[in-house]
Amino acid sequence: MVNFREVNDNDILKEWLDYREQEVFGSLTEEDKKHHIYFDEIVENILKTVPKQSQKYVKKQLDKLDENFMDYLCYWNEKYYRNGFVDGSQLVMGCFE
Numbered sequence: 001m002v003n004f005r006e007v008n009d010n011d012i013l014k015e016w017l018d019y020r021e022q023e024v025f026g027s028l029t030e031e032d033k034k035h036h037i038y039f040d041e042i043v044e045n046i047l048k049t050v051p052k053q054s055q056k057y058v059k060k061q062l063d064k065l066d067e068n069f070m071d072y073l074c075y076w077n078e079k080y081y082r083n084g085f086v087d088g089s090q091l092v093m094g095c096f097e
Contacts, residue, residue, distance in 0.1 A: 039066050
């Protein structure tokens with residue numbers, strides 16, 4: 001039996017979450033935009049204050065931070081929604097037992 005709580009790359013829940021992510025980011029509302037992380041602008045402002053000889057290193061570190069933060073968010077969002085879906089499915093299936 002498939003354990004839908006496990007996060008992996010080859011299941012229907014992963015495909016659905018990927019689809020929803022594309023759908024949501026394609027139609028941001030004004031309220032959504034208020035809560036957007038404007039990483040590029042933040043990087044630009046930081047780099048303006050960094051000495052020229054350090055900018056390449058600082059940019060590289062900020063890019064790593066952005067990548068790590070996005071990986072963190074994606075993992076926890078997927079885990080949260082995946083477990084919510086499984087919990088809801090188990091509740092519905094429990095009604096038929």
